[in-house]
Amino acid sequence: MAECVNDSDAESAINYGDYVVLKRGDVFKSVQVENKKKVIFEKQWFFLDNAVGQLYGTMFEIEAGGSLKPKAVKRAGDSLDSKEAGQDNRHIVDDGRSQKLTRDDIETLKEQGLKGQEIVQQLIDNSTTFKDKTEFAQAKYIKKKKKKYESDITVLKPSTRLLAMMYHGREPGKICHLRYDTLAQILTLGNIHAGSKIIVFETCAGLVLGSVMERMGGFGSVIQMYPGGGPTRAGMESFGFPSHFHETLHEFPLCKVNALLAGTLDLSEKDTDSQANGSRIGGSDSSQETSGVSEEKNSEPQSMEVSVDPQEEMKRAEREKLREQRAQEKKVKMEEKRKKLASAAALLEGRNADGLVIASRFHPCPVLMGLLKFVAPSRPFVVYCQYREPLIECYTKLREQGGAISLRLTDSWLRHYQVLPNRTHPVLLMSGGGGYLLSGTTVATDAAKARNQHKSEEPAAKRLKLDEISSSCDSSAKAISVV
Amino acid sequence: MAECVNDSDAESAINYGDYVVLKRGDVFKSVQVENKKKVIFEKQWFFLDNAVGQLYGTMFEIEAGGSLKPKAVKRAGDSLDSKEAGQDNRHIVDDGRSQKLTRDDIETLKEQGLKGQEIVQQLIDNSTTFKDKTEFAQAKYIKKKKKKYESDITVLKPSTRLLAMMYHGREPGKICHLRYDTLAQILTLGNIHAGSKIIVFETCAGLVLGSVMERMGGFGSVIQMYPGGGPTRAGMESFGFPSHFHETLHEFPLCKVNALLAGTLDLSEKDTDSQANGSRIGGSDSSQETSGVSEEKNSEPQSMEVSVDPQEEMKRAEREKLREQRAQEKKVKMEEKRKKLASAAALLEGRNADGLVIASRFHPCPVLMGLLKFVAPSRPFVVYCQYREPLIECYTKLREQGGAISLRLTDSWLRHYQVLPNRTHPVLLMSGGGGYLLSGTTVATDAAKARNQHKSEEPAAKRLKLDEISSSCDSSAKAISVV
């Protein structure tokens, strides 16, 4: 088995419709490969059509007219040893020699096999003014230099690593400034793996959702809880998962959590619906209430005129037909929606999820306290927040309430290194912070401990009750218990 | 001038009465050299008498009976190169060879000139279990190993560096966990230097006070603000400053700050006192109110019996005499105290201090807002707090109130390195945090800006008034203006 090479090149060729990650230097961009679509990346524009059929990992040059041309693979392998000891930035400065690398120096470095990024680092090291610039100016300088020396584009298969680095580098605001090393912690501390049932609540553009799904590999189920209008999934889409992955993904609106917990979630029409009695659905106002997202608003003005013009009559009939058709379509959509809601509800109702991941711009405390009820005992949960204070509150609340052990509030510190002969040092710019995590493990809630709590009256009894419910529901995840 | 060697050995000999710092490995202890006083340091006891007359920096061995014996100076200078590449901890582990350095290895290392600390680091590197111990166990392990391989004691002249490292290592609780690199920031950001007038409020055992005084070099003045019973100065005493340094040190109780600001501080007796009319002082109840610390409480019971026994009469006369003597002493002390208070008040009243340093367990916000009024415009202030939240509050309050610019809330990150051939890496244990600093620069407060403030009515006028006062008082720091 060991020598069996399961490495066909066919599976790694770029196709139309693929989601890919473009790489230039250490800047990334996620795009879908489409016919004759103009892509703008780092202020250059081009078409990906020539990349189709090429293998993932291929490096391209941009030619006139924006077409891509695969670059000849260059055999790397030159050592960097030729630079001598003592020939570092300080020396250059103090010798009173040229205070910057000359154009020739850069060419030499290039010949020595230095990548664009390394050349940029060299430029930084040899710029007497770099360290004296403001942080903003430094970042600008780096960007400018990068643009100049890193112009080739590589097309890569998406992965959590690439997308997390891409979002962090380009649009950290969209992912609540979640740094890739922090995302790494989330996935590991959450014990995310194939075959488990994970609840995800995130407002990180779908990146966290996608990374969880990648780690599930299409096995098990993910329930995405979503606020307001609907779940955000752009980041997840960028992973380009095969279609069966999507079947493992469920969604449930936050605004129905209370109803679900109370057992009053209205799913009664589900069974009747499937038995074709669909007339009530379109008209029912309650359906709109339950639908969460109402994507289509009938833009057609409802004409109130009464006329006998036969043409008008025909038009009206047509309109009527159209309306009915729309109603039918809507009915089908509503039906699908209800089915999806029901299946997500069924997964949640067992209260036996294998993990909970929260990474959002919402106050994590009510979210955590609400969603933790759906998690089985002895399962990990991880809460990310860009700020420290809300997690301190979560911690305090959990301690009061019980049901969770091994609580840890952490942040991490990440530094990259330049490793070059006689010029090894940490990279001069580093990320200021990667956000905070609160992680822990659920345990069966306990009446005795609850009794000693701050809020003494009802929670103890309540928790006991919840506990009993969840125990009795364990093996009936498919059955929807209507209380 | 350049070649003039001002380096007499006389000045660096250890004397009775000197405050010295004992060093063993990287553990320090501050003691005063006293005749036949037993000193206990790292579980060993000894007498410092034999150190008297020896030069500072001398290393001693402890001999039987606890006497110290100067060690022969060993010529260091052996290179560490003899350890080969690849012979690091990982290698030793994976080779399946002995998982620890043998006794012989250690002796070899010693011969190679490795200091005790380095040997300990070697032991750590070569212990397969070290990394797997809990942090506590790791610290214990290090301590144990240190004790074994670092037994010689060096006697050093105290300095901010040594005392700050000593307190941080041994009793961080006493100095509000102020780390030495953070103290370094305080002294530099505060622009502490000879000839300035600095206000210090600290509850760091006097360490911060002492470090400020060291940087003032006996030039200028330091006003120590103190809470409750009296100023804490043990840490300052440990510097062993020459006596003229102490003349630059003033103290002022926090509880009189309001009175001073209001101009109602009672110092009227000051002038009359110095003109010998001292009778009112001892009896006056107000004096006790103003004294702050009443060190001596008359423990002698006031006898109310009436008797005619001549012996009793004699005793009584003696007691009377004693009492009068005590009253006189007390009077003198009170007088001294009043003078000190007056001189501190005079320094403060000019509202032209050159800097303000706060490092205490008190909530820094009211302290800062209160004491900042005594600082001249265009002067730095630095506030240390072990916690972040109170400084966030300070920051917000200052922004609202104005009068300070360039506000910066910072913390710092400190890491030590092991630099040995082929075994260079950061030290495995590091400090978790060094506390937080809020620093800024005072500016003249401004009516226009004050008007736009949240609290709209009085502060504007008030600030203007204060401003005028402080301007008019600038050159009259000695005169006490009684409003």
Place this chain on the structure above:
Amino acid sequence: MSFVEYSELIQEGDVVIIFLGHDSMMPVKVQSGAQTQTRYGVIRHSSDLIGQRFGSKVTCSKGGWVYVLHPTPELWTVNLPHRTQILYTTDIANITLMLDLKPGSVVCESGTGSGSLSHSILRTIAPTGHLHTVEFHAQRAEKAIQEFKEHKVSHLVTVRNQDVCAEGFGITGVADAVFLDIPSPWEAVTHAKRALKRKGGRLCSFSPCIEQVQRTCEALLNHGFEEICTLEVLLRVHDVRSVTLPLPDFGPEEDCTNSTQMASDLSQEEVPNTGNTSVICKTATPPREMAGHTGYLTFATKPRD
């Protein structure tokens, strides 16, 4: 129970983690009839563990209680028997993400050591991936094989007892990722390259010393690896606690100062109906000492052949 799949109830032969209190745990192998001694008294496996739900509270003979937890690679990392220095979760998390590991990945690892990383890799690549782990030390390799069996992951892993620098990983062109935690990683770079798929893959080397990193980076460059990137991650744990901050007493308040007023404003904000003497503040503080270094992580991409 398995390390790659949750179970609801404890069964004979399971490994469970007994949670005794803050940072105090122990792993126990469940065997009917067996007993485990804890500081809270005896746990009887047959009555107290078998058939119980993971995560439930178990009362010990002395009346104290513990929680019984389902094992995870992360709990295992802090509970496993140490045969070597081990990798901890912070580094493991980054290694996993930066190596692009996921279900189906084929991974090479050397050395196996105490299996801390191995368990985490296996969890991530299950059910369709495979781990080829090489351990120089015979007893350690043997012990690892046994552990993988007990943890019901042996179908996902091949343990080889050989010297990776001399003999490589024993496979060619099948790996998506290679991980090196050996004293001379530069000596294994050729073998790593050979083990990786033709279409390319990722490599990670963990080394405590910078000299090892330097030599490894040079070797990687010489062997055509790309995107060579060295980084370091440190975790900081924060203790949540309430601290009391006394308020200064500036003396009786006079009409034309507002300092004490300020102080009372403050106390109103934070302790509404208490005296003016102190405020309580909820904060998080780092530990006095923390891990300041574990190792440098060097990552690289092997491009398509």
Place this chain on the structure above:
Amino acid sequence: MSFVEYSELIQEGDVVIIFLGHDSMMPVKVQSGAQTQTRYGVIRHSSDLIGQRFGSKVTCSKGGWVYVLHPTPELWTVNLPHRTQILYTTDIANITLMLDLKPGSVVCESGTGSGSLSHSILRTIAPTGHLHTVEFHAQRAEKAIQEFKEHKVSHLVTVRNQDVCAEGFGITGVADAVFLDIPSPWEAVTHAKRALKRKGGRLCSFSPCIEQVQRTCEALLNHGFEEICTLEVLLRVHDVRSVTLPLPDFGPEEDCTNSTQMASDLSQEEVPNTGNTSVICKTATPPREMAGHTGYLTFATKPRD
């Protein structure tokens, strides 16, 4: 005005720091009759600066205003004209403390560079100490001499234009401390030792690269230096700000759940009379990017001869 003594009022010839706003400053040399252009308009030195109190607000010609600040070594560090890379306050603070500098200290420094550290040393060792600073580059040495004169500290400093590695500091046995910021500090260790007092003293070397540190430590050990200690300090600035955190809507509250209740508890704590939709939280956040490295600081003690 002098860099080692505060003055109250601005005088002809002074260097003042014009504070224009957050992180925006400029140094100005005050000359009667001169004008300085700022984005808020012109500042006329004779009427707007001379005779004004340091720290006061000056209204510019366009109606905007600025603060005029007394120079300090720390303000100078962020305002000085750059002739080289410079040392910043965080490193300077640690160098000063770890070298035991105080009034009266005799200090050697190389290279002088842009004088960032020099000003800070002079402030600390005044009025009785002396700085011997060596600069290889002739124009830089010349410029430093001129600056020290303008800043009224030239009586405390001797600038030498020579190669410290070849010629040393030009003094023997008089220094309490030596600071090295040169490309090959190991070549200057003998000279540093010679410059230090017989009774001993402290040394610091600043180097960006670890290889420089390694060679320097080796040289220090070979020359009998003790307590060799390498460290690194990074400053993190925190922005204080208010952030708004929306509260989740779990839907209408039913009698047997307490999740929304929880949320409303929360909002009561933080925004008393607002709707339940969000809470405002005061926090401090680090900048997106910060200085991740300046250099390693290596300290050592020269023992008594």
